[in-house]
Each structure stands twice: as C-alpha cells, then as structure tokens.
Amino acid sequence: MGQGLGQIDDVRQPDAEQSGQPVSGQPAEPVPNRATELVRLLKLTERREPAVIEVATWVGLGIIEGRLRPGEDLNSVELSHRFNSSRTPVREALMLLEQEGLVEIRARRRPRVAAFTPQRVREIYYVRGHLLGLVGQLVAEHASDDDLADLRERLGEMQERADAGDIDGYFWRHVALQERMTDIGGNETLKGILDSLALRTLILRHASLAQPGRLRASVADQVRIIEAIEQRDGELAAMLLLRATHAALAAIEAGGWSERSASDENG
Amino acid sequence: MGQGLGQIDDVRQPDAEQSGQPVSGQPAEPVPNRATELVRLLKLTERREPAVIEVATWVGLGIIEGRLRPGEDLNSVELSHRFNSSRTPVREALMLLEQEGLVEIRARRRPRVAAFTPQRVREIYYVRGHLLGLVGQLVAEHASDDDLADLRERLGEMQERADAGDIDGYFWRHVALQERMTDIGGNETLKGILDSLALRTLILRHASLAQPGRLRASVADQVRIIEAIEQRDGELAAMLLLRATHAALAAIEAGGWSERSASDENG
DNA sequence: CTGGACTGTACTGTCGACACTAAGCTGCGT
DNA sequence: ACGCAGCTTAGTGTCGACAGTACAGTCCAG
Structure with a gap:
C-alpha cells in the first residue's frame, strides 16, 4: 500500500497550502499559478463537481511536477481515502486525465501515470x-x-x-x-x-x-x-x-x- | 420520459442486429461497417468494459446518424434501463463521448447531444x-x-x-x-x-x-x-x-x- | 536453486440507495 | 391573461457494498 502513492503520505489535505494561495473559493486573480493554469487547461471549471476538480488537479499537478512518476500506480481506493470521498469522483478525475494523456487506463487494470516514449x-x-x-x-x-x-x-x-x-x-x-x-x-x-x-x-x-x-x-x-x-x-x-x-x-x-x-x- | 429518447423506444436490444453483423464476439473482418469504425475511432477496444462500449457505440452512432438530435437530453437513467445496467457505465460512456465532442456535460445538468455552431x-x-x-x-x-x-x-x-x-x-x-x-x-x-x-x-x-x-x-x-x-x-x-x-x-x-x-x- | 501452479489479497467494475438540485407545473397575485 | 413563487418530480452526483479479476507471494516439483 505504501508502494503507490506512499512518498507523499504525510500530506493530509493534499491541495490546500500547496501553491501558497488558498484553493477554496474562486481565485479570481489573473496571476498564473500552477493550480489555476492546470484547472484552465483541463477545462474543469463549470464542467465538473468540486470533488472531481480537486482530485484531478492534485493528480495532474503531481504528474506534471514529477511528484508522481511515470508508470506509477494510481490506486483509486487510496486516492479516495486521501480525499475523503468515494471512488466514483476519483474514477471520473482519472478518466479526465486519461483523455488528456496524463494517465493510462486499461480495463480491469490499475490506472497508471502515463509514460512517454x-x-x-x-x-x-x-x-x-x-x-x-x-x-x-x-x-x-x-x-x-x-x-x-x-x-x-x-x-x-x-x-x-x-x-x-x-x-x-x-x-x-x-x-x-x-x-x-x-x-x-x-x-x-x-x-x-x-x-x-x-x-x-x-x-x-x-x-x-x-x-x-x-x-x-x-x-x-x-x-x-x-x-x-x-x-x-x-x-x-x-x-x-x-x-x-x-x-x-x-x-x-x-x-x-x-x-x-x-x-x-x-x- | 418519452421526451428524451422516446423516438426509438421500440428497440429493446439496441445494438444487436443494427448493422447486419452480430456485435457479440470480435468482428475480425476488415469490412468497415458503422459500429466497428466507431469503436475504432473511439479507441474503445481494450480500454473499456463491454457495457461501456455498448452504450458509447449506440449513443455515438445515434448522434452521428441523426437518430439523436443536437440538444437532445441524454438521460442516464433511461439509458441504463435501456441497456439493463446501472448508471455507472452509462455515465462513463457519456464522458467518453463528451471528450470526443459528441456530448455536452455540465455539472448537475443533463448531458445533451452536442450542437455545433x-x-x-x-x-x-x-x-x-x-x-x-x-x-x-x-x-x-x-x-x-x-x-x-x-x-x-x-x-x-x-x-x-x-x-x-x-x-x-x-x-x-x-x-x-x-x-x-x-x-x-x-x-x-x-x-x-x-x-x-x-x-x-x-x-x-x-x-x-x-x-x-x-x-x-x-x-x-x-x-x-x-x-x-x-x-x-x-x-x-x-x-x-x-x-x-x-x-x-x-x-x-x-x-x-x-x-x-x-x-x-x-x- | 529455479520454474510453475496455487492461493490470498487487494483493487476494479458495477450496482442500488440516498441526498441534493434543476426543471417543469400549479396556482396565486396582479 | 400574464408573470412569478412555491411545489413536485425527475435526474444527477455520491456513497458503501458486492462480485469478479489481476497481481504478488507461497509452496511444491524438478
């Protein structure tokens, strides 16, 4: 279990306080920080529920910043625990990231961080x-x-x-x-x-x-x-x-x- | 209820017998028919469960062939009944089609067939x-x-x-x-x-x-x-x-x- | 010591249930 | 007659549970 996402187990509320700006509420400022840009790129606003956005942003940033390594398992159970939610929104978030090429999903297999050749x-x-x-x-x-x-x-x-x-x-x-x-x-x-x-x-x-x-x-x-x-x-x-x-x-x-x-x- | 997808209520098992070729099993023939091409285009094989593929194919074909009109509601409850499944695989199929631009999904609103300007x-x-x-x-x-x-x-x-x-x-x-x-x-x-x-x-x-x-x-x-x-x-x-x-x-x-x-x- | 079958575990896909919300409807006031 | 408010209903998003499957680790044969 410590295998998959263990490296960052100490982070309890994953996306708060990460970028130095609060994530709660609408960050209306045009200053580009990592989270707001990613949300924009993923076209998440207005399109999804907050729970899904939260997971997708965290995982997406993790992949982009290298915190999550290519090939690494993205266990939906663990992610759901991490975000105090069920697996449904996690699955949805992972599917979004799959469509963007950041995550690989094959039926009945664990989603993984995409590896580029x-x-x-x-x-x-x-x-x-x-x-x-x-x-x-x-x-x-x-x-x-x-x-x-x-x-x-x-x-x-x-x-x-x-x-x-x-x-x-x-x-x-x-x-x-x-x-x-x-x-x-x-x-x-x-x-x-x-x-x-x-x-x-x-x-x-x-x-x-x-x-x-x-x-x-x-x-x-x-x-x-x-x-x-x-x-x-x-x-x-x-x-x-x-x-x-x-x-x-x-x-x-x-x-x-x-x-x-x-x-x-x-x- | 007859509103959304009512026009085709008579079809019980929606995708069988549609294209003149059985959908069950792997249609290994290179003859391009609608279903096989769509499945290829959606990159569905190996990537999703059969239930999801079935729904995505049927809805996708429906949209392409005009059976489902732009702007029309895609009620996930009704679709799940139609395919004798729960709403989970239906939602997944609709998300797939959304990523391909065939379906519009906004949070808490009914998915609709995408309308192109x-x-x-x-x-x-x-x-x-x-x-x-x-x-x-x-x-x-x-x-x-x-x-x-x-x-x-x-x-x-x-x-x-x-x-x-x-x-x-x-x-x-x-x-x-x-x-x-x-x-x-x-x-x-x-x-x-x-x-x-x-x-x-x-x-x-x-x-x-x-x-x-x-x-x-x-x-x-x-x-x-x-x-x-x-x-x-x-x-x-x-x-x-x-x-x-x-x-x-x-x-x-x-x-x-x-x-x-x-x-x-x-x- | 190595290869392969077996077993247990852990994760996935699916389901039905539930709370919440959007959209349609009714009835009221104007 | 018309517009608006409240109500009703129908559909979404989420959850926890369950069945089935992939994976890892174990045991045995050689």
Missing part, C-alpha cells in the same frame, strides 16, 4: 509546432491593439522572471501566454487541441527550461514571435513558433531525457 | 484540413509499397460504391481510408487528434456526401490524393488534402446546414 514526445512536438504555427497566423490576423498590449505586458513579466532566474514563474507565465494566444486566435477547436498537447508536454517543458541557457533562448524566441505578430506577419510568426517548438524539443532531447526514459519505458 | 464547424475543418495535410506528407514519405497497394485497393472499392450510389458504403469506407492513412503516417498523436475531429464531423460529412454530385467530386479528390502519394509528392498531397477538406466544408455550407442549425443552436 521518446518517439511519442517527438510526435507531440511535431504536431504542436505546426498547430502553434496556425495559431500564430491567426493571432497576427485577429489580434486587436489591446491584445497586442496584453501580449507585450506578459512578455515583459516573463523577461523579468527569466532575468531573476525564476524558472517556475517563467514557466507558468509561458504556459499562460500561449493560452492567451490561442484565445486571441479565436479558434476554440484549435485551442482545445493545443491545451491537450500542452498538458502532455508540461512535464518536459519544465525540465527543458531548467537547462542552462535554455531560459534565455526561450525568452529570445518569444520576443521574436511577438514582434512578428505586432508586424502582422503571420507567416513569419508561424515559422518562428514552429522553430521555437523544435528548439524546445531539441533542448529536451539534449537534456538526456530520452535516454533516461527509454530504459524505463517498458518497465 | 457553424462557426465551430468551420474551425474544425480549418484545423482538420491542415492536420490532414501533415498526414499526407507523412504518408507520402513513409508508405511502403504494400501500403500503397492497400490504399489503391480501398480507393477501388470506394469507386465501386460511389458508382453504385451507395452513400453509406462509400462514407464508411472513406472514414476507414483516412484512418488507414493516419496509421501509415505513423504519428499516433496526430492520428488521435484527427480521429477525434473525425468523430465530430461524421454527422456533417454524411450529410455532405448526400448532396448531388458531391459523391463524384469526393471520389475525384481521393484519386488525386492517392496519386500524389504514389508519386511521393508530399507537398502536393498535403495541398490536395487541404483543398478536399475545404471542398467538403463548402459542400456542407452550401447544403444549408448552417442556416438550419443556426436557428436551433440556442434552443
């Missing part, structure tokens, strides 16, 4: 790059001046974080920036797909940014992208986004992630 | 066109000679169906062809996304093909696409696929679908 990661970035390109084109066409100002402001904040070496702060602001861009793009379908892909890559993007020099390079990429958008050059924005995505993938692969996980992937 | 349809086809383009490029690069032969054979069958005016037969073979192409492409992620988009458009594609002359035009498009792939011209294949997708959208819009549903969409 290097191949799969490359696939995701391939698709993601092209779709972000589409977003870039749409944004360059559709963005109002207010939108552009907003993007600029976000970029400024990101630069601050990057200068301060605050990887976590930069990371989630980066996620929020892309979320904002997909909003401006105005294609809900595209946004939904990218959100889903984003979730799968959050784990890796975090690791990627932690690499020396990567933070700086990422900022530079973002600056160029925003500039292209401001100049209404959709094609350039698209290409830059595709390139930036490829660069991120290269950083991940250079980081030795693929070797590390390649040995685990069948375990 | 014309705007949303355009979005889907925009994304779908570009993603199919990516598939086309990948297929042109990756396809083995056997793969090409297989595609040719399928194309031949489709032509037969088209000549015979068999819309339904052509339709599902067309779905299967694109499924096959995404397989050859070798990008599982891309395949998953396109499958999901495919499901959303099945309703419309069917209606689109039913229009006079559309069947013939579609066949011609497919022929050109396969030819480009055989010539290993990925760029051309991509462009043809994008064009064909746009043509399909145009056919749908010309068919007056948008007017019909625009009046319903808030109802």
Whole structure:
C-alpha cells in the first residue's frame, strides 16, 4: 500500500497550502499559478463537481511536477481515502486525465501515470509546432491593439522572471501566454487541441527550461514571435513558433531525457 | 420520459442486429461497417468494459446518424434501463463521448447531444484540413509499397460504391481510408487528434456526401490524393488534402446546414 | 536453486440507495 | 391573461457494498 502513492503520505489535505494561495473559493486573480493554469487547461471549471476538480488537479499537478512518476500506480481506493470521498469522483478525475494523456487506463487494470516514449514526445512536438504555427497566423490576423498590449505586458513579466532566474514563474507565465494566444486566435477547436498537447508536454517543458541557457533562448524566441505578430506577419510568426517548438524539443532531447526514459519505458 | 429518447423506444436490444453483423464476439473482418469504425475511432477496444462500449457505440452512432438530435437530453437513467445496467457505465460512456465532442456535460445538468455552431464547424475543418495535410506528407514519405497497394485497393472499392450510389458504403469506407492513412503516417498523436475531429464531423460529412454530385467530386479528390502519394509528392498531397477538406466544408455550407442549425443552436 | 501452479489479497467494475438540485407545473397575485 | 413563487418530480452526483479479476507471494516439483 505504501508502494503507490506512499512518498507523499504525510500530506493530509493534499491541495490546500500547496501553491501558497488558498484553493477554496474562486481565485479570481489573473496571476498564473500552477493550480489555476492546470484547472484552465483541463477545462474543469463549470464542467465538473468540486470533488472531481480537486482530485484531478492534485493528480495532474503531481504528474506534471514529477511528484508522481511515470508508470506509477494510481490506486483509486487510496486516492479516495486521501480525499475523503468515494471512488466514483476519483474514477471520473482519472478518466479526465486519461483523455488528456496524463494517465493510462486499461480495463480491469490499475490506472497508471502515463509514460512517454521518446518517439511519442517527438510526435507531440511535431504536431504542436505546426498547430502553434496556425495559431500564430491567426493571432497576427485577429489580434486587436489591446491584445497586442496584453501580449507585450506578459512578455515583459516573463523577461523579468527569466532575468531573476525564476524558472517556475517563467514557466507558468509561458504556459499562460500561449493560452492567451490561442484565445486571441479565436479558434476554440484549435485551442482545445493545443491545451491537450500542452498538458502532455508540461512535464518536459519544465525540465527543458531548467537547462542552462535554455531560459534565455526561450525568452529570445518569444520576443521574436511577438514582434512578428505586432508586424502582422503571420507567416513569419508561424515559422518562428514552429522553430521555437523544435528548439524546445531539441533542448529536451539534449537534456538526456530520452535516454533516461527509454530504459524505463517498458518497465 | 418519452421526451428524451422516446423516438426509438421500440428497440429493446439496441445494438444487436443494427448493422447486419452480430456485435457479440470480435468482428475480425476488415469490412468497415458503422459500429466497428466507431469503436475504432473511439479507441474503445481494450480500454473499456463491454457495457461501456455498448452504450458509447449506440449513443455515438445515434448522434452521428441523426437518430439523436443536437440538444437532445441524454438521460442516464433511461439509458441504463435501456441497456439493463446501472448508471455507472452509462455515465462513463457519456464522458467518453463528451471528450470526443459528441456530448455536452455540465455539472448537475443533463448531458445533451452536442450542437455545433457553424462557426465551430468551420474551425474544425480549418484545423482538420491542415492536420490532414501533415498526414499526407507523412504518408507520402513513409508508405511502403504494400501500403500503397492497400490504399489503391480501398480507393477501388470506394469507386465501386460511389458508382453504385451507395452513400453509406462509400462514407464508411472513406472514414476507414483516412484512418488507414493516419496509421501509415505513423504519428499516433496526430492520428488521435484527427480521429477525434473525425468523430465530430461524421454527422456533417454524411450529410455532405448526400448532396448531388458531391459523391463524384469526393471520389475525384481521393484519386488525386492517392496519386500524389504514389508519386511521393508530399507537398502536393498535403495541398490536395487541404483543398478536399475545404471542398467538403463548402459542400456542407452550401447544403444549408448552417442556416438550419443556426436557428436551433440556442434552443 | 529455479520454474510453475496455487492461493490470498487487494483493487476494479458495477450496482442500488440516498441526498441534493434543476426543471417543469400549479396556482396565486396582479 | 400574464408573470412569478412555491411545489413536485425527475435526474444527477455520491456513497458503501458486492462480485469478479489481476497481481504478488507461497509452496511444491524438478
């Protein structure tokens, strides 16, 4: 029993006090923290009961932040105890995360934290790059001046974080920036797909940014992208986004992630 | 009670005998019929219990074929009675369909058959066109000679169906062809996304093909696409696929679908 | 000491029951 | 006649229980 989620047994009320902001109530602040962004990405608000949201957020964050390791069992009984609920909402939460590719569920078998093969990661970035390109084109066409100002402001904040070496702060602001861009793009379908892909890559993007020099390079990429958008050059924005995505993938692969996980992937 | 799903109350064992092939057991035949294709698209096999599969297939097919109308309530109690099960597997099936965009679920409210706005349809086809383009490029690069032969054979069958005016037969073979192409492409992620988009458009594609002359035009498009792939011209294949997708959208819009549903969409 | 069958445990999928809530209906006031 | 408030009903979300199955650990044969 201590096997599955034992590493964090000491945490009794799992999601309170985690992010430094209370989870109860509606956190109406636009400051991107981990929990609010994840809830947004999972499209949980208004769609599910609080109990389900709580579990999905905790498990999802756990996977993204590496607290829950790929392949690890996600015992629904234990999770239900942890959240003082029954297995029904837990199962629902796990199903949500399965659809987002964070959890693997096979009939009659224990749900597990999804394990990405290097191949799969490359696939995701391939698709993601092209779709972000589409977003870039749409944004360059559709963005109002207010939108552009907003993007600029976000970029400024990101630069601050990057200068301060605050990887976590930069990371989630980066996620929020892309979320904002997909909003401006105005294609809900595209946004939904990218959100889903984003979730799968959050784990890796975090690791990627932690690499020396990567933070700086990422900022530079973002600056160029925003500039292209401001100049209404959709094609350039698209290409830059595709390139930036490829660069991120290269950083991940250079980081030795693929070797590390390649040995685990069948375990 | 007769309100929600009453139109088909007479059907007692809903999915047996529907497609002319028994559903029990594993239908190992490669002949694409509605049920097997849907099960494939929903990635249901191996992933869920039979009870869930049964419900998801029936409801999904119902939505695609128009038996269940957009906006219609999907009462989980009634569905559970219909399938002699409890509400748990029904809920799970509906959640699956929700993730595929066929069903809308909001907390504490009755699940409904999803209603597409014309705007949303355009979005889907925009994304779908570009993603199919990516598939086309990948297929042109990756396809083995056997793969090409297989595609040719399928194309031949489709032509037969088209000549015979068999819309339904052509339709599902067309779905299967694109499924096959995404397989050859070798990008599982891309395949998953396109499958999901495919499901959303099945309703419309069917209606689109039913229009006079559309069947013939579609066949011609497919022929050109396969030819480009055989010539290993990925760029051309991509462009043809994008064009064909746009043509399909145009056919749908010309068919007056948008007017019909625009009046319903808030109802 | 190793491989394979067996057994026990623990977890999954399903069910019926229950509290709570949304939606429809009735009857009232205007 | 019309709109609103309260009531009724029907459906959702959750729970604990139960049957069935996968997994791990044990025992035995070789």
